[in-house]
Amino acid sequence: MDHAAEANRTDLMTITRFVLNEQSKYPESRGDFTILLSNIVLGCKFVCAAVNKAGLAKLIGLAGETNVQGEEQKKLDVLSNDVFVKALISSGRTCILVSEEDEQATFVEPSRRGRYAVVFDPLDGSSNIDCGVSIGTIFGIYMVKDSIEPTLDEVLQPGKNMVAAGYCMYGSSCTFVLSTGAGVNGFTLDPSLGEFILTHPDIKIPKKGNIYSVNEGNAKNWDGPTAKYVERCKFPKDGSSPKSLRYVGSMVADVHRTLLYGGIFLYPADKKSPNGKLRVLYEVFPMSFLLEQAGGQAFTGKQRALDLVPNEIHERSPIFLGSYEDVEEVKALYAAEDKK
Ligand SMILES: O=P(O)(O)OC[C@H]1O[C@](O)(COP(=O)(O)O)[C@@H](O)[C@@H]1O
Numbered sequence: 001m002d003h004a005a006e007a008n009r010t011d012l013m014t015i016t017r018f019v020l021n022e023q024s025k026y027p028e029s030r031g032d033f034t035i036l037l038s039n040i041v042l043g044c045k046f047v048c049a050a051v052n053k054a055g056l057a058k059l060i061g062l063a064g065e066t067n068v069q070g071e072e073q074k075k076l077d078v079l080s081n082d083v084f085v086k087a088l089i090s091s092g093r094t095c096i097l098v099s100e101e102d103e104q105a106t107f108v109e110p111s112r113r114g115r116y117a118v119v120f121d122p123l124d125g126s127s128n129i130d131c132g133v134s135i136g137t138i139f140g141i142y143m144v145k146d147s148i149e150p151t152l153d154e155v156l157q158p159g160k161n162m163v164a165a166g167y168c169m170y171g172s173s174c175t176f177v178l179s180t181g182a183g184v185n186g187f188t189l190d191p192s193l194g195e196f197i198l199t200h201p202d203i204k205i206p207k208k209g210n211i212y213s214v215n216e217g218n219a220k221n222w223d224g225p226t227a228k229y230v231e232r233c234k235f236p237k238d239g240s241s242p243k244s245l246r247y248v249g250s251m252v253a254d255v256h257r258t259l260l261y262g263g264i265f266l267y268p269a270d271k272k273s274p275n276g277k278l279r280v281l282y283e284v285f286p287m288s289f290l291l292e293q294a295g296g297q298a299f300t301g302k303q304r305a306l307d308l309v310p311n312e313i314h315e316r317s318p319i320f321l322g323s324y325e326d327v328e329e330v331k332a333l334y335a336a337e338d339k340k
């Protein structure tokens, strides 16, 4: 192997340097975003370490509280939430925080306020914590108009207005995936260095995939278009081979695989949950932002997911996201249904 040529082709890039490079493209930038992101990265490293030793450090199991969603909180849900609230406030760059684990939004006290609002799911895939299956953290960032007297309107707005979104997956390796509106990049944590290194530059999702990802246990309650679409995945009429089913039950893990391999992830509405299960602000929006930035698309069953305007911070929405052509097929089925 021609090491020199190889060395000239690749770049040993940490996430800090990557974001500083991005920042240098905006001469007027004060570095606020870079500081905010470095605290989010620190929070992810902290949670990654806690997840890795969860079984040893008695961090498995329930915390004994219930969150606003009526879900029993896991110890790691509570710990991760505390870590991110601290990391975000101590960045001095945020004014509003919306967390899955907190009923109300947190308004940062004036002396520590900055001009970003952060919506986040501190620990996603909670049902998989105790069995050590991949889980993650999801976040979205808005630049607020008025950091002096911020109101909830700063976050109750379309996802397309976010300035950045990302997730960190705590799996066989710890992977941080980020978009600041100019493509999607993935970084892998080198535990020996404690550094996130650029390993997945400029991620582009394949136009079409051969994987579908859904909790088929809800099938009896699905609406017509969803049932028809999944039927087609299993019994294609166009002579193509059936899609493979993959479902981890952690949105971060199912979306990460979809982003890299292509295909579609869906959590549709059904008779039991007419708005689906996943939350608009800190699950649907960040993942839809990343998918669109990678060349895929995200659809609610009615509209482009990023055009949604939520009315309240824990609002849910059905979601179909993934490869462009696969989601296009779902959109056609809903359009046909609407015509009936
Ligand atoms: O068990 P179900 O109904 O398939 O739901 C799985 C979905 O619920 C979630 O676990 C909800 O997220 P939280 O774990 O953050 O509450 C998603 O990660 C996942 O996609």
Ligand SMILES: [Mg+2]
Residues within 6 Å of the ligand: 121, 123, 124, 125, 251, 283
């Ligand atoms: Mg979640």
Ligand SMILES: [Mg+2]
Residues within 6 Å of the ligand: 100, 121, 122, 123, 124, 125, 126
């Ligand atoms: Mg969660």
